[in-house]
Amino acid sequence: MNRRDLLISSVAAATGVGLAGCDDHGASKLPQAPAPTTGPDGKRLIPWQNWSGYQFGVPVQRLVPKDEAELSDIMRHAPGPIRPVGAGHSFTALVPTDGTLLSLRNFSGLLSHDQDSMTARLGAGTRLGDVGPMLDEVGQALANMPDIDSQTLAGAIGTATHGTGAGLGALHSYVKALRLVTPRGEIIDCSAEQNPEVFSAAKVSLGSLGVITQMTLQNVPTHRLKRRSWLAPIDELIDNFDQLVSENHSFEMYYIPFCSQAMAVAINPTDEPMQPRGPEQDNDAVMQMKQLRDWLSWWPGMRQRLLDMATRDFEPEEAVDVWYRIFPSSREVRFNEMEYHLPSEALMPAFKQVRERIESQHHEEFFPVEIRVVRGDDAMLSPFQGHAVSSSIAVHRYHKEDPLPYFASLEPIYQPYEGRPHWGKMHTLSSAQLAARYPRWKDFLAVREALDPDGRMLNPYLRQLFGIS
Amino acid sequence: MKKSLGNSAVVAALVVIVSACGNSAPTGKAQVTAPPPPQDAALARLYDQTCRACHASSRTGAPMAGDTAAWAPRMAQGMDVLVEHTINGYNGMPPLGACMDCSEDDYVALIRYMAGQ
Ligand SMILES: Cc1cc2nc3c(=O)[nH]c(=O)nc-3n(C[C@H](O)[C@H](O)[C@H](O)COP(=O)(O)OP(=O)(O)OC[C@H]3O[C@@H](n4cnc5c(N)ncnc54)[C@H](O)[C@@H]3O)c2cc1C
Numbered sequence: 001m002n003r004r005d006l007l008i009s010s011v012a013a014a015t016g017v018g019l020a021g022c023d024d025h026g027a028s029k030l031p032q033a034p035a036p037t038t039g040p041d042g043k044r045l046i047p048w049q050n051w052s053g054y055q056f057g058v059p060v061q062r063l064v065p066k067d068e069a070e071l072s073d074i075m076r077h078a079p080g081p082i083r084p085v086g087a088g089h090s091f092t093a094l095v096p097t098d099g100t101l102l103s104l105r106n107f108s109g110l111l112s113h114d115q116d117s118m119t120a121r122l123g124a125g126t127r128l129g130d131v132g133p134m135l136d137e138v139g140q141a142l143a144n145m146p147d148i149d150s151q152t153l154a155g156a157i158g159t160a161t162h163g164t165g166a167g168l169g170a171l172h173s174y175v176k177a178l179r180l181v182t183p184r185g186e187i188i189d190c191s192a193e194q195n196p197e198v199f200s201a202a203k204v205s206l207g208s209l210g211v212i213t214q215m216t217l218q219n220v221p222t223h224r225l226k227r228r229s230w231l232a233p234i235d236e237l238i239d240n241f242d243q244l245v246s247e248n249h250s251f252e253m254y255y256i257p258f259c260s261q262a263m264a265v266a267i268n269p270t271d272e273p274m275q276p277r278g279p280e281q282d283n284d285a286v287m288q289m290k291q292l293r294d295w296l297s298w299w300p301g302m303r304q305r306l307l308d309m310a311t312r313d314f315e316p317e318e319a320v321d322v323w324y325r326i327f328p329s330s331r332e333v334r335f336n337e338m339e340y341h342l343p344s345e346a347l348m349p350a351f352k353q354v355r356e357r358i359e360s361q362h363h364e365e366f367f368p369v370e371i372r373v374v375r376g377d378d379a380m381l382s383p384f385q386g387h388a389v390s391s392s393i394a395v396h397r398y399h400k401e402d403p404l405p406y407f408a409s410l411e412p413i414y415q416p417y418e419g420r421p422h423w424g425k426m427h428t429l430s431s432a433q434l435a436a437r438y439p440r441w442k443d444f445l446a447v448r449e450a451l452d453p454d455g456r457m458l459n460p461y462l463r464q465l466f467g468i469s
Numbered sequence: 470m471k472k473s474l475g476n477s478a479v480v481a482a483l484v485v486i487v488s489a490c491g492n493s494a495p496t497g498k499a500q501v502t503a504p505p506p507p508q509d510a511a512l513a514r515l516y517d518q519t520c521r522a523c524h525a526s527s528r529t530g531a532p533m534a535g536d537t538a539a540w541a542p543r544m545a546q547g548m549d550v551l552v553e554h555t556i557n558g559y560n561g562m563p564p565l566g567a568c569m570d571c572s573e574d575d576y577v578a579l580i581r582y583m584a585g586q
Contacts, residue, residue, distance in 0.1 A: 088564075
């Protein structure tokens with residue numbers, strides 16, 4: 001038993017409560033992927049599952065095309081629904097298919113770069129974690145990154161994946177051009193100048209227009225970043241949120257349920273000497289917050305008091321490193337997630353309601369709630385479309401616990417503000433509701449119809465999302 | 470109440486709980502030299518595109534490729550168990566590892582390579 005475990009056990013003894021509660025938090029209601037069956041060759045036929053295990057499917061075939069010619073052939077002839085998959089890190093049912101699952105891992109790497117324009121052309125299946133060193137080596141950097149770097153480029157832009165910063169757009173907003181192989185096997189290059197309507201639709205297209213094989217990114221010169229994280233009273237962070245956002249290149253806030261202190265993370269360019277980040281601590285911290293929930297969910301006052309005392313002496317953390325080692329963290333405690341994007345002025349009113357609802361009705365919650373900002377852009381299905389700066393609130397549920405009651409309880413809060421859900425994260429909006437929130441919804445559907453008239457890329461989830469029977 | 474709690478193990482524990490972000494607990498990971506890439510070019514490419522991101526990074530909880538000591542107790546559970554863990558996810562490892570298209574044979578070969586066998 002290490003020191004931490006010993007101390008945790010002491011909490012149980014000191015508070016005089018049983019270790020684990022009897023409540024399984026809906027574990028028995030979680031959908032379960034079917035067990036692998038045995039194929040004719042005696043080997044396991046493996047179902048596909050997403051990162052959290054909540055989404056799954058048994059494709060009739062899983063293909064790994066080696067080049068565009070083979071991909072074009074697959075697109076014309078393979079059994080549908082044809083679903084491209086990146087790293088499987090979306091929480092919604094975008095990928096499951098009983099037809100053809102396409103892995104784009106052979107479309108990866110840096111294909112070319114141009115120092116004058118600071119652009120780089122990369123394979124669409126390149127994982128963000130590999131993009132970092134590749135770009136750094138040629139003196140370039142992504143302007144921004146999400147919380148993790150496991151996603152592929154195509155998967156990330158396909159759902160409007162973003163990081164945080166008022167001057168920093170989501171990843172797709174830095175795409176200058178991309179190549180699409182359509183369900184009819186055509187290869188279409190598009191950019192603001194070439195096939196602009198397709199380009200505007202394809203940047204955030206949920207894998208419904210064709211398969212993206214490569215893209216050109218507008219980058220910035222490689223640089224060093226300093227990451228600073230600290231705890232402060234949550235009310236103070238709420239009051240100063242706008243100022244902190246405007247003063248920092250990248251800023252986000254984590255609200256810790258049942259704690260008066262919240263965590264702030266600011267990232268800024270620096271010339272200071274390297275000071276790499278230490279081992280990832282967030283995963284242990286989350287599991288220990290779960291432990292505290294297990295013991296004290298029935299006594300929120302004590303839970304808050306203990307969390308407050310525990311967070312009082314937190315020393316701010318600082319790290320300085322190359323950009324791609326500063327932005328992403330490692331998330332090893334799996335979860336399901338719902339994230340809504342809101343107009344900036346709606347952020348704090350909505351967040352205050354979320355906090356109030358968690359503290360009054362969701363004593364089972366322990367995952368920190370993440371609050372970020374994203375610069376607007378003009379892609380047809382970008383949730384940031386039409387906003388100068390969008391704000392977002394993300395809530396999580398441990399992967400072994402049912403996320404639906406919690407998400408259903410919070411989701412109505414975002415509706416009066418016309419919130420737009422993250423395309424890769426769980427929500428229940430209908431196509432009619434989405435159509436009302438996306439001014440270019442019909443334009444997108446028209447491009448989709450033109451490129452995939454037979455709906456070969458539509459799985460049941462996409463049909464329902466787009467309102468196509 | 471506050472005062473008495475102030476000296477209790479509860480407070481000590483919770484300081485550890487939340488300041489887990491600040492006080493780095495040793496991960497117990499030894500420095501491991503990355504093994505040479507698999508000789509089979511296809512397997513080398515597969516490893517590079519999938520497992521490497523976590524199994525060659527000291528920032529994740531994954532056993533490092535080539536760390537035979539870390540892999541020994543895992544291998545002792547039997548290959549079936551390890552493949553099952555890979556397919557369904559285990560602790561921080563998501564279902565399918567990071568390979569969306571691997572067959573059972575691919576998983577076995579990748580596990581053997583990382584375990585140094
Ligand atoms: C731990 C974790 C942390 C996360 N952090 C963030 C975050 O900080 N910010 C954020 O915005 N999101 C975040 N997400 C969500 C994640 O970034 C998105 O869901 C993203 O789409 C996942 O990328 P992927 O490569 O796994 O794609 P998948 O989930 O595999 O696919 C996503 C979509 O892209 C399509 N697609 C994949 N490849 C292609 C292709 N070549 N051509 C056309 N379409 C394709 C798929 O069909 C699907 O519709 C996080 C998710 C997890 C699990």
